[in-house]
Amino acid sequence: MSKFDTEDRPKILAIGAHPDDCDVKAGGCAILWARAGCVVRFVSTTNGDAGHHEQSGEKLAERRKAEAKAAGEVAGIEYQVLDNPDGQLVPGLEQRWELIRLIRSFRPDLILTHRPNDYHPDHRYTSQLVQDCSYLIGVPNICPDSPRLEAAPVMAYFWDEFKKPMPFKTDVAVDIDSVMDTKLRMLDCHASQFYEWLPWIDRHGIQMPDNPGQRLEVLGSFMRQFNRPSEEAREFLKRYYGDAQGVAVVSAECFEACEYGAMLDGAAIRRLFPFLGDV
Numbered sequence: 001m002s003k004f005d006t007e008d009r010p011k012i013l014a015i016g017a018h019p020d021d022c023d024v025k026a027g028g029c030a031i032l033w034a035r036a037g038c039v040v041r042f043v044s045t046t047n048g049d050a051g052h053h054e055q056s057g058e059k060l061a062e063r064r065k066a067e068a069k070a071a072g073e074v075a076g077i078e079y080q081v082l083d084n085p086d087g088q089l090v091p092g093l094e095q096r097w098e099l100i101r102l103i104r105s106f107r108p109d110l111i112l113t114h115r116p117n118d119y120h121p122d123h124r125y126t127s128q129l130v131q132d133c134s135y136l137i138g139v140p141n142i143c144p145d146s147p148r149l150e151a152a153p154v155m156a157y158f159w160d161e162f163k164k165p166m167p168f169k170t171d172v173a174v175d176i177d178s179v180m181d182t183k184l185r186m187l188d189c190h191a192s193q194f195y196e197w198l199p200w201i202d203r204h205g206i207q208m209p210d211n212p213g214q215r216l217e218v219l220g221s222f223m224r225q226f227n228r229p230s231e232e233a234r235e236f237l238k239r240y241y242g243d244a245q246g247v248a249v250v251s252a253e254c255f256e257a258c259e260y261g262a263m264l265d266g267a268a269i270r271r272l273f274p275f276l277g278d279v
């Protein structure tokens, strides 16, 4: 049972560049949010039609949209894939207006996205677009066909490993051990990526077996490594969950506050991460 009245349910909007980015960075939290009665939508700003070595175009875009839909169903959330071509996203006016209208119609309490420095231009420009929207979603003369947001949502960035110009700074860390199996089932839906494209392009150094059970196991050990909390995150986990659980957490998802949104202070963390308990 949800602890929220329908009106009070926090609304979470995660905006990634490709139809698997949000899953990787916030899939565990999405499951926890959905179970806590929050409304969650994942958005991919591109259709993913460049993310393969043997497939492309409309057929690949359709496949990736179906994978995203299936992953959303596993988590109990909505998954929206926009039709901008993969690898070609630009932070232009059309793209900005599309996102302003999307954010205004969803009315999120929390927006998550990539940090602005990243190897992939689609990640960078998705971040740029979200930042470009952060002020304009409240300006009535911009996209006057959609009502402006009166209250600014909180904004935060997905965790990443990039060090320049600034390394990631943890502001919230969430223990996702209890839902890691479900997160892996979400990622398992993106077969075109984790079992075909990423092993081929070798960006993550994954050697993937053909057997479905074995490949899920390999994906699991890769993701547990990927989601292993930093020392900084570990301090947050101990504070939120107590020393014993905080020390024992294997997998965590972390977020860094973006100063262009509303403040991510203690009260906001308690409201927006209701599964954290007493923070």
Ligand SMILES: [Zn+2]
Residues within 6 Å of the ligand: 017, 018, 021, 120, 123
């Ligand atoms: Zn991506």
